Amino acid sequence: MPPKPLDxxxxxxxxxxxxxxxxxxxxxxxxxxxxxxxxxxxxxxGNPHAxxxxxxxxxxxxxxxxxxxxxxxxxxxxxxxxADAIARAKHYLSLTTGGLGAYxxxxxxxxxxxxxxxxxxxxxxxxxxPELIYLTDGASKGVMQILNTIIRGQxxxxxxxxxxxxxxxxxxxxxxxxxxxxxxxxxxxxxxxxNELRQSVTEARYKGITVRxxxxxxxxxxxxxxxxxxxxxxxxxxxxxxxxxLLGDEVYQQNIYQDERPFVSSKKVLMDMGPxxxxxxxxxxxxxxxxxYWGECGQRGGYFEMTNIPPETVDExxxxxxxxxxxxxxxxxxxxxxxxxxxxxxxxxxxxxxxxKGILDSLRRRARLMTDGxxxxxxxxxxxxxxxxxxxLCLGAMYSFPQIRLPPRAIEAAKQAGKVPDVFYCLKLxxxxxxxxxxxxxxxxxxxxxxxxxxxxxxxxxxxxxMSSFKKFNDEFMEQYEDHRGYSRx
Amino acid sequence: MPPKPLDxxxxxxxxxxxxxxxxxxxxxxxxxxxxxxxxxxxxxxGNPHAxxxxxxxxxxxxxxxxxxxxxxxxxxxxxxxxADAIARAKHYLSLTTGGLGAYxxxxxxxxxxxxxxxxxxxxxxxxxxPELIYLTDGASKGVMQILNTIIRGQxxxxxxxxxxxxxxxxxxxxxxxxxxxxxxxxxxxxxxxxNELRQSVTEARYKGITVRxxxxxxxxxxxxxxxxxxxxxxxxxxxxxxxxxLLGDEVYQQNIYQDERPFVSSKKVLMDMGPxxxxxxxxxxxxxxxxxYWGECGQRGGYFEMTNIPPETVDExxxxxxxxxxxxxxxxxxxxxxxxxxxxxxxxxxxxxxxxKGILDSLRRRARLMTDGxxxxxxxxxxxxxxxxxxxLCLGAMYSFPQIRLPPRAIEAAKQAGKVPDVFYCLKLxxxxxxxxxxxxxxxxxxxxxxxxxxxxxxxxxxxxxMSSFKKFNDEFMEQYEDHRGYSRx
Numbered sequence: 001m002p003p004k005p006l007d008x009x010x011x012x013x014x015x016x017x018x019x020x021x022x023x024x025x026x027x028x029x030x031x032x033x034x035x036x037x038x039x040x041x042x043x044x045x046g047n048p049h050a051x052x053x054x055x056x057x058x059x060x061x062x063x064x065x066x067x068x069x070x071x072x073x074x075x076x077x078x079x080x081x082x083a084d085a086i087a088r089a090k091h092y093l094s095l096t097t098g099g100l101g102a103y104x105x106x107x108x109x110x111x112x113x114x115x116x117x118x119x120x121x122x123x124x125x126x127x128x129x130p131e132l133i134y135l136t137d138g139a140s141k142g143v144m145q146i147l148n149t150i151i152r153g154q155x156x157x158x159x160x161x162x163x164x165x166x167x168x169x170x171x172x173x174x175x176x177x178x179x180x181x182x183x184x185x186x187x188x189x190x191x192x193x194x195n196e197l198r199q200s201v202t203e204a205r206y207k208g209i210t211v212r213x214x215x216x217x218x219x220x221x222x223x224x225x226x227x228x229x230x231x232x233x234x235x236x237x238x239x240x241x242x243x244x245x246l247l248g249d250e251v252y253q254q255n256i257y258q259d260e261r262p263f264v265s266s267k268k269v270l271m272d273m274g275p276x277x278x279x280x281x282x283x284x285x286x287x288x289x290x291x292x293y294w295g296e297c298g299q300r301g302g303y304f305e306m307t308n309i310p311p312e313t314v315d316e317x318x319x320x321x322x323x324x325x326x327x328x329x330x331x332x333x334x335x336x337x338x339x340x341x342x343x344x345x346x347x348x349x350x351x352x353x354x355x356x357k358g359i360l361d362s363l364r365r366r367a368r369l370m371t372d373g374x375x376x377x378x379x380x381x382x383x384x385x386x387x388x389x390x391x392x393l394c395l396g397a398m399y400s401f402p403q404i405r406l407p408p409r410a411i412e413a414a415k416q417a418g419k420v421p422d423v424f425y426c427l428k429l430x431x432x433x434x435x436x437x438x439x440x441x442x443x444x445x446x447x448x449x450x451x452x453x454x455x456x457x458x459x460x461x462x463x464x465x466x467m468s469s470f471k472k473f474n475d476e477f478m479e480q481y482e483d484h485r486g487y488s489r490x
Numbered sequence: 491m492p493p494k495p496l497d498x499x500x501x502x503x504x505x506x507x508x509x510x511x512x513x514x515x516x517x518x519x520x521x522x523x524x525x526x527x528x529x530x531x532x533x534x535x536g537n538p539h540a541x542x543x544x545x546x547x548x549x550x551x552x553x554x555x556x557x558x559x560x561x562x563x564x565x566x567x568x569x570x571x572x573a574d575a576i577a578r579a580k581h582y583l584s585l586t587t588g589g590l591g592a593y594x595x596x597x598x599x600x601x602x603x604x605x606x607x608x609x610x611x612x613x614x615x616x617x618x619x620p621e622l623i624y625l626t627d628g629a630s631k632g633v634m635q636i637l638n639t640i641i642r643g644q645x646x647x648x649x650x651x652x653x654x655x656x657x658x659x660x661x662x663x664x665x666x667x668x669x670x671x672x673x674x675x676x677x678x679x680x681x682x683x684x685n686e687l688r689q690s691v692t693e694a695r696y697k698g699i700t701v702r703x704x705x706x707x708x709x710x711x712x713x714x715x716x717x718x719x720x721x722x723x724x725x726x727x728x729x730x731x732x733x734x735x736l737l738g739d740e741v742y743q744q745n746i747y748q749d750e751r752p753f754v755s756s757k758k759v760l761m762d763m764g765p766x767x768x769x770x771x772x773x774x775x776x777x778x779x780x781x782x783y784w785g786e787c788g789q790r791g792g793y794f795e796m797t798n799i800p801p802e803t804v805d806e807x808x809x810x811x812x813x814x815x816x817x818x819x820x821x822x823x824x825x826x827x828x829x830x831x832x833x834x835x836x837x838x839x840x841x842x843x844x845x846x847k848g849i850l851d852s853l854r855r856r857a858r859l860m861t862d863g864x865x866x867x868x869x870x871x872x873x874x875x876x877x878x879x880x881x882x883l884c885l886g887a888m889y890s891f892p893q894i895r896l897p898p899r900a901i902e903a904a905k906q907a908g909k910v911p912d913v914f915y916c917l918k919l920x921x922x923x924x925x926x927x928x929x930x931x932x933x934x935x936x937x938x939x940x941x942x943x944x945x946x947x948x949x950x951x952x953x954x955x956x957m958s959s960f961k962k963f964n965d966e967f968m969e970q971y972e973d974h975r976g977y978s979r980x
Contacts, residue, residue: 002733004733004735004770004772005640005702005703005733005734005735005772006639006640006735006772006799006800006803007800007803008800008802008803008806011639011640011642011803011806012638012639012640012641012642013642015638015639015806015807015809015810016806018809018810018813019809020809020812020813022812023596023809023812023815024809031595045593045815047588047592047593048588048591048592049588049589049591049592050587050588050592050593051588052588053588055589055591057560060557060558060559060560061558063557063558064554064555064557064558064561065554067550067553067554067557067820068550068551068553068554069550070547070550071554071570074570076566076569076570077570079566079569079570080561080564080566080567080569080570096788097540098537098538098539098540098541098542098543098788099539099545099788100788100789101538101539101545101785101786101787101788101789102537102538102539102540102787102788103535103537103540103787103788104788105521106513137627137790137814137818138814138815140813140814140815141814144813144814148502148505148664149496149501149502149505150495150496150501150502151502152501152502152503166813167813170810170813171813174638174810174813212495213495243492243494243495244495245494245495245496280494282494282495282496290593295591296591297591297592297593297815297816298586298588298589298590298591298592298593298594298816298818298819298820299590299591299818299819299820300627300815300816300817300818300819309496310496310497310498312498313496313497313498313501316498316501316505316506319505319508319509319510319513319514320505320508320660320664322510322512322513323508323510323630323634323656323657323660323661323664324627324628324630324631324634325513325535325628325630325787325790326787326788326790327790328627328788328789328790328818328820328821329788329789329790330557330788330789330818330820331818
């Protein structure tokens with residue numbers, strides 16, 4: 001009998017080609033172990049609430065009221081909800097036609113897109129047009145839609161940083177396009193070098209690929225670096241020269257754990273550069289409610305803003321969004337609340353400010369704990385320089401991405417086991433400690449160099465135990481595989 | 491200067507090819523008119539809450555509590571919430587790790603997939619495996635994912651009913667596949683004729699297309715027909731012979747407005763048929779929280795169940811789902827509640843039963859009102875037979891799909907205006923009355939025959955005024971364009 005259409009050998013090859021290590025082999029094995037009763041610490045994915053981070057109270061109050069609008073007519077509502085949450089719920093319901101159960105416009109509720117535009121204006125100092133802001137079910141869905149608009153086939157390439165968040169490699173594979181890697185430089189705090197970009201484009205062209213877009217992740221995932229304004233200007237200049245759309249993944253813009261280099265958006269830098277660049281470079285910027293001190297991953301809310309995209313294309317993007325009817329409406333309300341939180345003087349302001357600061361401060365401490373922990377381990381290196389970017393890997397985002405210097409015998413053992421060396425290491429780590437990480441190979445890394453990614457999200461009080469359990473495993477692993485006849489620590 | 495990557499002329503052609511009339515020209519014009527202050531009755535999309543349908547109280551109470559879990563510790567919670575809603579919220583929160591703000595497994599929460607499996611077992615009398623049930627952000631997203639797995643390129647065809655819900659044509663175009671139409675027979679209550687299927691497949695093969703899948707929409711959208719068990723058996727037999735995956739779009743399974751032909755699922759009929767067919771035919775069935783008496787469109791919740799799909803493919807589908815991290819969690823809770831509503835004896839049962847029955851009874855009355863209204867209009871025909879399927883167009887789903895017999899002079903006038911004739915008619919209807927419908931051409935129809943689709947969702951008390959406003963417009967339109975020298979009513 002011939003294979004059936006959904007038999008493995010006859011499905012879409014692009015589906016098979018897509019790889020997504022964040023929920024790949026390590027995650028699947030961790031899920032199995034959890035089913036068997038082992039305690040697993042899921043640090044594979046930036047999912048703060050799953051590791052005990054409490055949601056901010058005010059937005060949850062507002063969305064709960066929007067879900068139960070009949071409470072707004074109940075004389076007892078004030079027993080459980082503060083007046084500003086009640087007022088805000090009424091405000092958001094007034095922006096809908098039919099509440100949270102009605103499809104919104106496929107771009108999202110106009111009133112919320114307006115609040116997003118106002119946020120961008122306050123952040124960047126340049127006006128933003130709500131008609132060019134589309135709300136999405138998380139930032140990922142927006143990235144996928146934009147890449148789908150750009151990629152026409154195998155001959156179309158997208159510049160993606162390596163290491164990268166594998167949403168990009170997976171989506172490009174699914175869409176049948178070509179990933180054009182550019183390497184971030186680990187020894188320069190994962191800096192982005194424009195010469196490297198140039199070389200990547202030249203090599204791609206040599207292979208017959210038309211490079212059409214470039215992705216930056218700022219702050220970086222998994223690498224945590226924050227791009228400087230000067231660096232962003234170089235990138236935009238490069239996109240202008242090479243006729244590339246820039247996709248600015250800025251979902252970690254709230255996650256900055258140093259004061260020297262605050263977040264600057266690609267949009268602001270583009271506008272600062274003035275014409276012709278500010279009028280010519282096509283830019284799509286992405287944001288989310290899943291990260292920052294919100295961490296509302298499960299709600300699936302995000303937006304993208306389009307700059308210098310002609311109206312005909314904006315309409316096509318609208319049309320394709322409309323096939324999925326609308327992004328989920330509760331998460332649109334979360335987005336409204338994120339860009340328009342309680343203000344000083346509001347009843348809920350103090351609580352909101354206290355909760356937000358508490359989370360960010362704790363993330364900062366955890367980032368430091370983790371970096372120091374990794375650096376105290378044999379053959380594990382988590383920072384390279386002693387300048388202001390000392391903690392280069394914990395400047396931003398939610399991850400630590402230490403280099404693991406695997407001894408040749410460990411690499412050999414991995415080969416014997418049929419595993420990529422860092423997968424081998426991470427699986428052993430998982431089995432020994434329950435810590436579920438993602439091997440660096442899932443993000444891309446230079447040949448022969450290995451990493452792992454872990455989030456900095458485990459609860460602060462558990463962090464010392466986790467790091468000491470990591471250290472014990474790692475140091476024993478190194479002991480086991482190091483060549484005692486003279487292999488020395490690098 | 492060369493075009494930029496997101497200039498219209500250089501974007502992905504498949505994006506341009508996709509058409510989605512439900513939110514197409516008519517909807518865009520209606521939105522414009524609304525902005526200008528005109529009162530618009532949006533009957534273009536099955537969006538019940540937008541037209542005043544109230545959400546069911548119990549599920550909203552449960553989800554509100556899940557959004558605000560801190561209320562569960564508040565001694566006053568019972569002032570606003572019944573005890574069974576509180577218990578149920580605790581139950582669903584216990585199925586999560588971190589509440590609604592945490593990503594779930596990419597297939598959805600295991601506990602809810604288990605509740606879905608139990609629902610399917612109760613409904614069909616055959617066991618269902620939670621591991622083969624994936625929760626999605628609405629049924630559409632599931633359909634898109636499955637089609638993406640099946641379609642490898644232009645040479646792959648999917649049998650789609652005509653008229654069809656344009657999700658299918660749009661998605662097939664986006665994925666670069668080929669739509670293979672099979673016509674439903676209007677004069678036989680939009681029945682599905684297997685000879686017609688055979689002919690469609692033969693014609694497609696002649697063009698070099700490999701037909702790999704077949705879509706049925708049951709109850710039909712836009713046509714409302716409910717497929718008989720005998721008909722479903724023929725379809726499954728046909729899929730077996732022709733080696734096709736069957737996609738069973740069953741999102742309207744609660745929307746049945748007659749008693750003679752209750753909903754029967756494709757899964758049940760497949761299992762009833764026994765081996766070899768029950769073991770061989772690959773089936774994916776779709777369901778949603780957006781339709782039925784729930785109408786929770788804006789929450790974006792759905793699921794699909796896979797039957798006879800090999801584990802390697804199920805894993806690939808899991809992998810691709812994981813790139814989007816997880817379906818939104820609040821809608822997963824809605825799905826749990828839909829498949830596991832309050833039971834007799836529960837505190838909230840009476841209210842739940844009363845609300846559900848109220849909505850369904852009203853939909854049934856509105857369907858009848860609308861059919862009768864259309865049939866009273868000049869050159870508008872909404873049913874063809876006098877047998878038990880008298881109200882053939884309002885047996886199921888949420889739509890009415892009357893045929894509009896346009897006089898030759900109207901067709902001529904449309905041509906002059908550069909419009910498809912039914913688009914011309916629907917635009918005039920919109921301008922005159924504010925009623926926003928979808929032209930039949932958006933769903934597909936036979937050459938020279940025209941329809942429109944309207945939902946049956948406007949509030950019952952507004953229905954007489956809407957139908958009389960429609961009748962006034964229509965009869966004047968016909969008066970204007972009929973040939974008074976002898977053109978006679980068909």
